[in-house]
Amino acid sequence: xxxxxxxxxxxxxxxxxxxxxxxxxxxxxxxxxxxxxxxxxxxxxxxxxxxxxxxxxxxxxxxxxxxxxxxxxxxxxxxxxxxxxxxxxxxxxxxxxxxxxxxxxxxxxxxxxxxxxxxxxxxxxxxxxxxxxxxxxxxxxxxxxxxxxxxxxxxxxxxxxxxxxxxxxxxxxxxxxxxxxxxxxxxxxxxxxxxxxxxxxxxxxxxxxxxxxxxxxxxxxxxxxxxxxxxxxxxxxxxxxxxxxxxxxxxxxxxxxxxxxxxxxxxxxxxxxxxxxxxxxxxxxxxxxxxxxxxxxxxxxxxxxxxxxxxxxxxxxxxxxxxxxxxxxxxxxxxxxxxxxxxxxxxxxxxxxxxxxxxxxxxxxxxxxxxxxxxxxxxxxxxxxxxxxxxxxxxxxxxxxxxxxxxxxxxxxxxxxxxxxxxxxxxxxxxxxxxxxxxxxxxxxxxxxxxxxxxxxxxxxxxxxxxxxxxxxxxxxxxxxxxxxxxxxxxxxxxxxxxxxxx
Ligand code: HEM
Numbered sequence: 300x301x302x303x304x305x306x307x308x309x310x311x312x313x314x315x316x317x318x319x320x321x322x323x324x325x326x327x328x329x330x331x332x333x334x335x336x337x338x339x340x341x342x343x344x345x346x347x348x349x350x351x352x353x354x355x356x357x358x359x360x361x362x363x364x365x366x367x368x369x370x371x372x373x374x375x376x377x378x379x380x381x382x383x384x385x386x387x388x389x390x391x392x393x394x395x396x397x398x399x400x401x402x403x404x405x406x407x408x409x410x411x412x413x414x415x416x417x418x419x420x421x422x423x424x425x426x427x428x429x430x431x432x433x434x435x436x437x438x439x440x441x442x443x444x445x446x447x448x449x450x451x452x453x454x455x456x457x458x459x460x461x462x463x464x465x466x467x468x469x470x471x472x473x474x475x476x477x478x479x480x481x482x483x484x485x486x487x488x489x490x491x492x493x494x495x496x497x498x499x500x501x502x503x504x505x506x507x508x509x510x511x512x513x514x515x516x517x518x519x520x521x522x523x524x525x526x527x528x529x530x531x532x533x534x535x536x537x538x539x540x541x542x543x544x545x546x547x548x549x550x551x552x553x554x555x556x557x558x559x560x561x562x563x564x565x566x567x568x569x570x571x572x573x574x575x576x577x578x579x580x581x582x583x584x585x586x587x588x589x590x591x592x593x594x595x596x597x598x599x600x601x602x603x604x605x606x607x608x609x610x611x612x613x614x615x616x617x618x619x620x621x622x623x624x625x626x627x628x629x630x631x632x633x634x635x636x637x638x639x640x641x642x643x644x645x646x647x648x649x650x651x652x653x654x655x656x657x658x659x660x661x662x663x664x665x666x667x668x669x670x671x672x673x674x675x676x677x678x679x680x681x682x683x684x685x686x687x688x689x690x691x692x693x694x695x696x697x698x699x700x701x702x703x704x705x706x707x708x709x710x711x712x713x714x715x716x717x718x719x720x721x722x723x724x725x726x727x728x729x730x731x732x733x734x735x736x737x738x739x740x741x742x743x744x745x746x747x748x749x750x751x752x753x754x755x756x757x758x759x760x761x762x763x764x765x766x767x768x769x770x771x772x773x774x775x776x777x778x779x780x781x782x783x784x785x786x787x788x789x790x791x792x793x794x795x796x797x798x799x800x801x802x
Contacts, residue, residue: 322370325683331358331367339369339517346513352662352693359694365676372687374664376694378701378729379677384688385737390670393418393739394687397666399516402591403547403584409742410588419738425585428571429742435566437483441749442635444479444488445757449634451475451492452762463767468605472598473502479750480593484586485553486565499545505595516664550586554579596660597747601754604654607709608755609764614650614711621646622760641752649711651751655733656696657709664689665735692733701729 323336335341345354345368355374358366365375375381384391393413401411409425412418431437451474456466474491481489490498497503515521556563557573564570568589572582608615621644625631631640641647666689673684682688699706702713703722717723734741741747758764 319370326367326371326373326686328680329365329367329373330362335368335370335372337370339372342369342372342517343514346517346664355662355691356693356697359691359698364698365678365680365688366691368689369687371685372666372689373682374689374691374694376691376698377677378695378732380688381690381695381732382736383674384667385735385739387738389737391667391674391688392670394666394668395519396516396664396687396689398519399512400588401584402587403580406580406584408584408588410592422738422742424575424577425572425742428568428575430745431483433566433571433574434483434568437746438638438749440483441479441746441753444475444482444492445635445753447478447492448475448754449757449761451495455495465767468602469598470502472602473594475754476594476598476601476750477501477590479597479746480590482567483746484568484589484593486567486569487553489549499549501546501590504546505591513663516666546587546590547583550583550590554582554586557582593743593746597743597750599658599660600655600747600751603658603660604650604751604755605758605764606766607654607657608650608759610766611709614709615759615764618646618650618759622756626760635753636756638749638752641756644756645715646711647752647756649714651748651755652714652730653709653711654751654755656702656730657707659692659696659733661733662693665739666690690732695729695732698729701725 319337327336332341345351348354355368358368358374359376364377365373365380368374383389392415395413397411397413399411401407407413409418409421412421427433448471452466452471456464456471458464458466474495474497477491478488481487553569557569558579562573569582569586572585577585608618622631625636625640625644630643664687666687669682669684669686669688671684673686674682676682695701697706705713713726714723717726734744734747
């Protein structure tokens with residue numbers, strides 16, 4: 300007679316296999332790699348591979364706009380579905396994928412918060428700070444940092460006819476955006492550009508942390524373990540000497556100054572948040588995510604767009620012509636053109652738009668969860684309640700049915716000379732999703748847009764750019780260097796910056 304323990308094990312195996320089969324069939328009307336139907340291992344491998352965007356782009360080509368990537372996971376490049384999930388009145392919610400974005404040991408931040416009511420309240424209180432409504436004009440701070448950037452490049456990264464000095468665009472752009480976000484958020488600059496160094500070992504830490512964060516997003520179970528107080532004691536805290544620990548210490552310091560008997564009062568983002576009644580701990584948590592989301596994506600957008608401009612001589616020439624003509628006509632403020640002036644330069648705007656399309660800085664899944672009663676997709680297929688639906692941003696931005704057969708090509712002209720109004724409207728609609736949508740849309744968009752348009756315009760006006768050492772791998776040279784959001788992962792990006800004598 301079988302022992303009780305054998306029976307128990309057999310019973311558990313039966314329950315497990317039945318669950319596996321049930322799950323498999325619940326989404327079997329969505330095609331995808333076979334392993335994905337049974338296990339999250341497919342995603343774990345792809346998400347930590349460094350080539351996530353390439354794998355997921357192929358999914359769209361092989362399995363249609365919404366494909367299966369896990370037992371309970373879909374990935375979509377359908378703009379209608381992406382908008383539906385994030386719309387103000389949507390019944391979709393954030394999935395447990397977002398738990399992995401909780402950086403503070405005790406508290407969520409606006410990006411990791413999953414409770415709809417708390418998130419909406421939080422977001423509403425943060426919005427005036429992020430938009431610059433409550434702060435010293437964002438534009439003024441960006442301009443000041445840009446002047447520092449010009450000096451930084453001239454001092455440390457300038458080549459001449461006599462010698463080549465490698466300008467690592469990965470570090471230059473990341474140093475710049477980290478100094479911008481610290482200035483506008485806390486009125487206290489990190490000093491990356493001034494010291495020409497990573498004072499906290501922060502960039503190195505982020506490089507190491509990204510693949511791990513992907514695993515946390517995929518396996519929320521691990522996250523729950525990390526929240527156990529005993530385990531938390533083993534994780535980096537504000538006493539750690541480098542990486543996220545140093546960033547936490549920084550967050551604690553800048554926040555503490557705003558409380559107590561003689562609080563520092565500044566018209567920056569933090570000042571705005573304090574005025575909305577947030578607690579000290581809430582602000583420490585928010586400060587951490589601000590540093591992360593406020594630097595990496597914009598840096599990626601700037602460097603990849605500049606890379607695409609610098610490697611396309613005809614585009615570089617057209618952009619320079621537009622900028623030089625405006626400068627000669629006295630239509631550009633010095634030392635930095637104004638936002639209003641930048642908006643009147645159609646070719647510049649098209650370059651920025653095209654840069655974010657061809658190389659969307661955020662390719663992570665941002666998975667939402669289908670409502671308990673499920674949902675019927677635009678193509679008639681049923682999505683059961685609780686299914687995780689991620690967005691395939693690379694696939695969407697390179698979708699030939701929206702952008703045409705040359706969707707992979709960096710071609711700013713597509714935004715200026717499209718004769719078919721309906722097609723142009725569809726392209727604009729899809730590209731606009733690069734900043735998310737609706738109730739989860741990017742709060743930092745005004746700042747990111749200022750940084751992108753001004754930095755690109757001034758760097759093209761002031762310097763000659765020649766790519767010397769971009770890793771050349773097949774037809775997608777730079778994409779190969781990208782992990783998740785591009786980010787600090789696009790390392791060691793050798794570009795020659797030469798002072799343009801005309802300026
Ligand atoms: C080119 C640069 C940027 C891109 C492409 C970008 C993209 C995005 C996307 C796609 C989302 C939506 C996430 C979702 O669906 O859950 C998002 C959210 C967010 N972004 Fe950005 N972002 C950029 C720059 C910034 C900057 C500079 C900041 C800060 C100053 C920022 C702050 C935020 C915040 C706080 C959220 C969360 C909004 C919420 O949960 O309600 N972003 N961003």
